[in-house]
Amino acid sequence: MSIDKATAAKVAKLARIKVEEDALPALAEEFSTILGFIEQLNEVDVEGVEPMTSVTPQRLKRREDIVTEGDQQDKILKNAPDAREGFFAVPKVVE
Amino acid sequence: MTDLNTLTIAEARDALRKGEATSVELTEACLKAIEGAGALNAFVHKTPEIAMEQAKAADARQSAEAPSLNGIPLGIKDLFCVKGVPSQAASAILDGFKPEYESTVTANLFGAGAVMLGKLNMDEFAMGSSNETSCYGNAVNPWKVDDRQLTPGGSSGGSAAAVAADLCLGATGTDTGGSIRQPAAFTGTVGIKPTYGRCSRWGVIAYASSLDQAGPMTKTVRDSAIMLQAMASHDVKDSTSVDLPVPDFEAMLTGDIRGKTIGIPKEYRLEGLSEEIDAVWTRGKEMLAEAGAKIVDISLPHTKYALPAYYVIAPAEASSNLARYDGVRYGHRAKLSAGDGIVEMYEKTRAEGFGHEVQRRIMVGTYVLSAGFYDAYYNRARKVRTLIKRDFEQAFAAGVDAILTPATPSSAFELGAMKDADPVQMYLQDVFTVTLNMAGLPGVSVPAGLDAQGLPLGLQLIGRPFQEGDLLNTAYALERAAGFVSKPSKWW
Structure with a gap:
């Protein structure tokens, strides 16, 4: 499978990674190489095989839906590049 | 007495218990070795103050009943969150990040009395096999045969280099596709990836959550048994960590593997497999057979x-996990x-913060999960x-108890050799x-010999799920038979 420049640009957009226009052809080529490698999976007969959801046969444990470690606003904001008045600050989202 | 930093964990533990050395002396010896090993670029955030404080506390509680790792100096892979200490998965996008919490594995290690010397180099977000994708620059293998600088492997390259160069007594690693076992093989050290679920992933910066597992990297199989025991636990903070008792792995090291059945998978005999790798694999089979195991051919x-x-x-999992790095x-x-x-903030932040390989994997993951391709790629792969x-x-x-394979397709290669590949x-x-x-299975890499150039080669043993004790015992038998004692000669 060959990936074109437009597809590479679309994937970069979906992944929210800025890729300069002149870097797109090389990126598309790398994707094509990797996807070409992955294409081998088409040789496998997977008819009737369940897709794996958990590698260990276990049921996830349940617990009470209660706050266990709350009230840590300052710790949560401690590493933020921009935090103001108890909130994460970001560029204007709504006009 | 030999330099204290060259001791194994078991030797150091015994010396501390007998009062022949103190943790402060042991820790100072390691810190001195680290200071002299800048050329290896293994330790990327050094924490000597924390180390000395922990060492003094360990000496104060030293007794016959002291916990298993009391006073033992370790290195911690940069993927583990350690409270108040830079933890950035070797990525520029986590520049300046100091966690407000402690990973369960490091909490367990500190609970067992361990001393932390600092954070270790790795591939960015554990994505790489040569430690060349790190924002800190390459870690360098202490092994070399000429002027070339060799990779210590990856992603746990700093951990492997530090253990092989005696900068620490043991180190934590993580393994998503081979990131403990390949670096261990490249540096003549031992590394075990436990069964998925044996160690908590809480506080370990996520790469691919259904595959990631933490494990020890050490000088000997016995040390891996001691360290894994301290790292493993059931943890309510990781819903995939298993609620099973952690056995006394060290006590299971008898070296007796008589009657065990070792499988040799024919599919691992790859076309073009190097003669040297093939030869070390054959020697491994012979050694296990001589120790009383039954060798059978199997097919996977x-x-x-x-x-x-x-x-x-x-x-796919990485693209989802790494969505959290958004500059907010x-x-x-x-x-x-x-x-x-x-x-624009997201796009510019992620373009600047992530390295090339990480960006590539995020985008491949985004592609295989995107509408129209999800079934063809992701579901098929599952x-x-x-x-x-x-x-x-x-x-x-x-009836197979363990499976023996090569650990890597080659010995350590030159840094930069794959640049244009x-x-x-x-x-x-x-x-x-x-x-x-x-498959979620445990696997251990054991040093088995040197290649013609004089570089270490490893063999991998694969065990049954949650039977790490039995697996380590087979590894112990292999280690004893192989008698690998070579060390890199100091050039750094």
């Missing part, structure tokens, strides 16, 4: 598809131009994963190791 028919399936599943909550945020909105696991289940059901060439480094992550 879907082996070939493990690596391509991995390169669907791991990037922690780490780097790009400088914005006038008029830039939140989308079905293949079921088949890979079934291969192993059938081998174990037929396509990405798939580097991915092939994990061809023997990645199957276990897909």
Whole structure:
């Protein structure tokens, strides 16, 4: 499978990674190489095989839906590049 | 007495208990070795103050009943969150990040009395097989045969280099596709990836959550048993950590493997497998047979598809896990131009913060999960994963106790050697190791000899799920028979 420049640009957009226009052809080529490698999976007969959801046969444990470690606003904001008045600050989202 | 930093964990523990050395002396010896090993670029955040404080506390509580790792100096891979200490997964996007919490594995180690010397180099977000994707620059293998600088492997390259160069007594690693076992093989050290669920992933910066598992990297099998025991636990903070008792792994090291059945999978005899790797594999078989094990040929028919399936599943999970690095909550945020909105902030932050390989894997993952391709790639890969696991289940059901394979397709290669290769060439480094992550099984790399150049080669043993004790015992028998004692000669 060959990936074109437009597809590479679309994937970069979906992944929210800025890729300069002149870097797109090389990126598309790398994707094509990797996807070409992955294409081998088409040789496998997977008819009737369940897709794996958990590698260990276990049921996830349940617990009470209660706050266990709350009230840590300052710790949560401690590493933020921009935090103001108890909130994460970001560029204007709504006009 | 020999330099204290060259001791194994077991030797140091015994010396501390007998009062022949103190943790402060041991820790100072390691800190001195680290200071002199800048050329290896293994330790990327040094924590001597924390280390000395922990060492003094360990000496104060030293007794016959002291915990298993009391006073033992370790290195911690940069992927583990350690409270108040830079923890950035070797990525510029986590520049300046100091966690407000402690990973369960490091909390367990500190609870067992361990001393932390600092954070260790690695591939960015554990994505790489040569430690060349790190934002700190390459870690360097202490082993060399000429002027060339060799890779210590990856992603846990700093951990492997530090243990091999006696900068610490042991180190933590993590393994998503081979990131403990390949670096261990490249540096003549021992590394075990436990069964998925044996160690808590809480506080370990996520790459591919269904594959990631933490484990020890040490000088001997015994040390891996001691360290794994301290690292493992059931943890309510990780819903995939298993609620099983952690056995006394060290007590299970008898070296007696008489009557055990060791499988040799024919699919691992790859076309073009180097003669030296083949020879060390054959020697491994002979050694286990001489120790009383029964050697049988087995077939794991879907082996070939493990690596391509991995390169669907791991990037898919990575694209989801790494969505959190958006310049809002922690780490780097790009400088914005006038008029830039939140989308530009995400795009510029992620372009500046992530290295090339990480960006590539996020985008491959985004592609295989995107509408129209999800079934063709992601679901198909998950079905293949079921088949890979079934291969192993059938081998174990037929009476196989452990499986012996090469650990890597080559010995350590030169840093920069893969610079112009396509990405798939580097991915092939994990061809023997990645199957276990897909099946969730434990695997250990044991140094087995030197190649013609004089570089270490490792063999991999694969065990039944949650039977790390039995696996380590087989590894112990192999280690004793191989008698690998070579050390890199100091050039750094």
